[in-house]
Amino acid sequence: MSQSSEPPINEKTLIEVKNLKKYFPVKSGILQRIRGWVKAVDDVSFVIEEGETLGLVGESGCGKTTLGRTMLRLVESTAGKVFFRGLNIFELSPQELKSMRRNLQIIFQDPYSSLDPSLAIGEQITEGLRIHSIGDREERREVLKELLHHVGLEDYHAKRYPHEFSGGQRQRIGIARALALRPVFIVCDEPVSALDVSIQAQILNLLKDLQRDFNLTYLFIAHNMGAIEHISDRVAVMYLGKIVELAPRDQLFKNPFHPYTQALMSAIPSADHHRHKQRIILAGDVPSPLDPPSGCRFHPRCPAAFKPCPIEEPPLKEISPGHWVACWLME
Amino acid sequence: MAEITKSQLSGLTEPIWRIRLRLLRRSFIENWRLFREYPIGMIGLGIIAVFGLMAVAHPILMEYVWEPRVYDPVIGYDISILAHPSQPSSTHILGTDPLGRDVLSQLLYGTRFGFSLGISAALVSVIVSTSIGALSAYYGGIVDVFFMRLADVVIMLPFIAILIVLSALIEFNGLSLALVYGILVGFGGQTIVIKSQALSIKVKPYIEAARAAGGSDGHIIFTHLIPNLMPLSFLYMMFTVTGAVFAEAALSFFGLLNIRMSWGIMINTAQAAGYLLAGPEYLHLMLPAGLAITMLCSSFYMVGRALDEVVNPRLRQR
Numbered sequence: 327m328s329q330s331s332e333p334p335i336n337e338k339t340l341i342e343v344k345n346l347k348k349y350f351p352v353k354s355g356i357l358q359r360i361r362g363w364v365k366a367v368d369d370v371s372f373v374i375e376e377g378e379t380l381g382l383v384g385e386s387g388c389g390k391t392t393l394g395r396t397m398l399r400l401v402e403s404t405a406g407k408v409f410f411r412g413l414n415i416f417e418l419s420p421q422e423l424k425s426m427r428r429n430l431q432i433i434f435q436d437p438y439s440s441l442d443p444s445l446a447i448g449e450q451i452t453e454g455l456r457i458h459s460i461g462d463r464e465e466r467r468e469v470l471k472e473l474l475h476h477v478g479l480e481d482y483h484a485k486r487y488p489h490e491f492s493g494g495q496r497q498r499i500g501i502a503r504a505l506a507l508r509p510v511f512i513v514c515d516e517p518v519s520a521l522d523v524s525i526q527a528q529i530l531n532l533l534k535d536l537q538r539d540f541n542l543t544y545l546f547i548a549h550n551m552g553a554i555e556h557i558s559d560r561v562a563v564m565y566l567g568k569i570v571e572l573a574p575r576d577q578l579f580k581n582p583f584h585p586y587t588q589a590l591m592s593a594i595p596s597a598d599h600h601r602h603k604q605r606i607i608l609a610g611d612v613p614s615p616l617d618p619p620s621g622c623r624f625h626p627r628c629p630a631a632f633k634p635c636p637i638e639e640p641p642l643k644e645i646s647p648g649h650w651v652a653c654w655l656m657e
Numbered sequence: 658m659a660e661i662t663k664s665q666l667s668g669l670t671e672p673i674w675r676i677r678l679r680l681l682r683r684s685f686i687e688n689w690r691l692f693r694e695y696p697i698g699m700i701g702l703g704i705i706a707v708f709g710l711m712a713v714a715h716p717i718l719m720e721y722v723w724e725p726r727v728y729d730p731v732i733g734y735d736i737s738i739l740a741h742p743s744q745p746s747s748t749h750i751l752g753t754d755p756l757g758r759d760v761l762s763q764l765l766y767g768t769r770f771g772f773s774l775g776i777s778a779a780l781v782s783v784i785v786s787t788s789i790g791a792l793s794a795y796y797g798g799i800v801d802v803f804f805m806r807l808a809d810v811v812i813m814l815p816f817i818a819i820l821i822v823l824s825a826l827i828e829f830n831g832l833s834l835a836l837v838y839g840i841l842v843g844f845g846g847q848t849i850v851i852k853s854q855a856l857s858i859k860v861k862p863y864i865e866a867a868r869a870a871g872g873s874d875g876h877i878i879f880t881h882l883i884p885n886l887m888p889l890s891f892l893y894m895m896f897t898v899t900g901a902v903f904a905e906a907a908l909s910f911f912g913l914l915n916i917r918m919s920w921g922i923m924i925n926t927a928q929a930a931g932y933l934l935a936g937p938e939y940l941h942l943m944l945p946a947g948l949a950i951t952m953l954c955s956s957f958y959m960v961g962r963a964l965d966e967v968v969n970p971r972l973r974q975r
Contacts, residue, residue: 398869424873427869430869434862439863444881453872457867458871503866507871
């Protein structure tokens, strides 16, 4: 990727992702020979500023979750760098990584499997405090109490077990667990997509309130454009392991440039009859990330594809301040 | 109000072992409710309870009721009876064996032995299989390959034949038999089952959350992986008891164990003196011991089956 295509860096930058790649080997046969690579995240670069929420949207299997997990070094990256306040997370020693983890937390999608069924939730929320030997029992109890109140649960919930809670409550517990170490940056990995619509709004508002109270920075992963619009400051659109468009929220929702983003936007259901827009229906399925199309990965499904698309990959370029697009149409 | 809050939050102020204990009790009560619905398990538990009473009864009877010279299971001899083995009578409810010893006393004594052997073998196997299964699932790679291929080899071995060969090299007593049998089972099929369960736990997001919080491998294995494996491990303990009791009986029958008295030895004694197929009047020499082995084995098996229904959500009928 050329130098010009890299987003600018300023002093407000909290996280900087540089040319991040995560390939998964595909093995087959008795000898488990590597037959190919699934390019889940392929050469992705962006920055996240202190205190903002970067929404990350894309369809299933496009690498959103892998990107989030790789950034937190929950899976090892194939190549690239992730800087947290100028410190490369991938180059930390195990000791440094352990203390770095206090700054970086994650909230999971499935509230049912994200809590250990055999531990009381009080224990799970304070697990991080115990791991890092923060405070004595009395202090941890105070912290727990505070955290439970912050996420809208009661003191007496601490002794209960995950199966005694509803999905929304479990997600609150997961949020409290992520908050326990007072992180700076939280990856919210589709935190509302497994919840009822009525609960989704509650959780989104809770996340917003917590962001204000704790000065948090979020990477908010979702496939629900409504949730993204509600919570994000800027939005990145991902397709098949690549970021195709990155823009401030209002800019993206009012004026989507990339044909894929436009198609995503047209799929948002609207209650407003007057705003009824032409629905763009994409032909075909998402191509296999094992063997992505040449050139622009979107070209086989793109309604606007033309000559250069199958030949060369479009770079991510700034078309207006803060609005980055990877598409040959901008030329 | 303040006190209530304090007691409610005491989960975090009390030591970890008390939390674990409470957790154990809680899950026990919950599982007990499920378990009770399976008659097969309750029957098995009832039989185990009867055996438990028998095991406890022996030392008490020896101390207060029975004359040790006459009723000792190994060196007792009733001189008032002219010809041994004798038929069941009021003094010897199950008769005497060819060496003049009381069969009932032997049976009760053997219960204690069978119990302790079965349970210690089960403990050994469960410790081995849970730790090996958890480690090979968690670390994968060469560790996993090694232990899984080892398990394949162990599964292929006929245990009784192996134990017979081993008994030529080491002198087996109850403890060493429990140890060897437990290790054989622990490295075998049980490891594979536990490992596959551990694999499905390993990919749960709560494991990842623990890692994101900075938890070390050891922390994750001991706080999250192994506690979630325990129900399954416990189930397999039941099946090991059955196998160990059976193995003991077989080895005793061949006279390869250096132990004082057991059900297997009782049958061996009858066989060695030529009463094995001597006719129905000598049935009291083998039938009690044979029946006891069958009953104890099947009772643990039945409890295991019912537990399987409890811990295996796919089998649970609801």
